[in-house]
Amino acid sequence: MLRIKQVLVSLAVAALPLAAGAAPAKVMAPGGPGGGYDAAARVPMQVMQEAGIFTDGYQVTNKGGAGGTIGLAEFINTSKNDDNAIMSMGSILIGGIILNKSPVTLDTVTPLVRLTDDADVLAVPMDSPIKNVADVIAALRKNPGALAIGGGSVGGVDQVAAGLIAKSAGVPPSKLNYIPYPSGAELVPLLVSGQLKLALSGLSEFKPYADQKRLRIIAVTSEQRLPGLDAPTLKESGVDVVIGNWRGIIGAPGMSKQGRDMWLDRFQKMHASPQWKKTLADHGWSDAYLAGDAFAKFLDEEKVRQEQVLKDLGLVK
Secondary structure (H helix, E strand, C coil): CHHHHHHHHHHHHHHCCCCCCCCCEEEEECCCCCCHHHHHHHHHHHHHHHCCCCCCCEEEEECCCHHHHHHHHHHHHHCCCCCCEEEEEEHHHHHHHHHCCCCCCCCCCEEEEEEEEEEEEEEEECCCCCCCHHHHHHHHHHCHHHCEEEECCCCCHHHHHHHHHHHHCCCCHHHCEEEECCCHHHHHHHHHCCCCCEEEEEHHHHHHHHHCCCEEEEEECCCCCCCCCCCCECCCCCCCCCCEEEEEEEECCCCCHHHHHHHHHHHHHHHHCHHHHHHHHHHCCEEEEEEHHHHHHHHHHHHHHHHHHHHHCCCCC
8 A cells, every 4th residue: 555655756756847947958059069058058958967956868950051140039939938948148149139130139038147258269270370350451452352351141240350450450341251151160170271261250160279279369358358368359450349148048939928037036145156257267258247127128228229230331221
């Protein structure tokens, strides 16, 4: 009889509805494997797991293209009202929505947190005659079309940074030979082989290869020099440009208040953990934590700012 009671109790417990989050998280990364959005999706989940904050597991889906809007469309269409569904996003996605006149926007998703700011770096092949930013400016002025520049999606931080550098050199951004790629990971072999003369991407994507002496980083787009990297800022180099690629996390459309509060609590605990502080240092990410309503307000302001920048660069009317 005791055994039967135990079985009945087990079945009853199994039949109870799961609390929000008591299941593996479904995480969308709107970029290719190995790229910035992939890291922004996976790394926080790994840290939560290591810190014992969230240990129910997670599954990452990569869906790159069109500045992240393809992944966003799939996320919105498949994750409605799902408290366990989140997506990495950032500056590039906002530009992608504007440039692609995307029918899906951020209006229906649930803003959760901004986590990091990843400064762009300018990198060249190891044997490149380009040694510094002055050489980049000279090459642009001589023949901008001859300088094949690789970076992320059209209208993203990398292209905006390249355009602002060109403007500072008196070169119309429309003259740039800018070649977009779905992720920074795809730039590396092309840069190493010399097919690209210059590339812009996040420090976290290029630094491992710079440490291996497979490419050279000649400048950073941050306000200050970055720890552990012997490279000047653009401003030090005479180019008054400061820009970064912030990244964060949004929740599914229709996420419940319980679900939103659950994720905000998890990210707050993660942000305070020593594991996250080490992760920021290891990846060269700046802490840009902003949560809940403050992050939602920032997103609204960022849409306005980016649209104006893209107009100034002639990328949108």
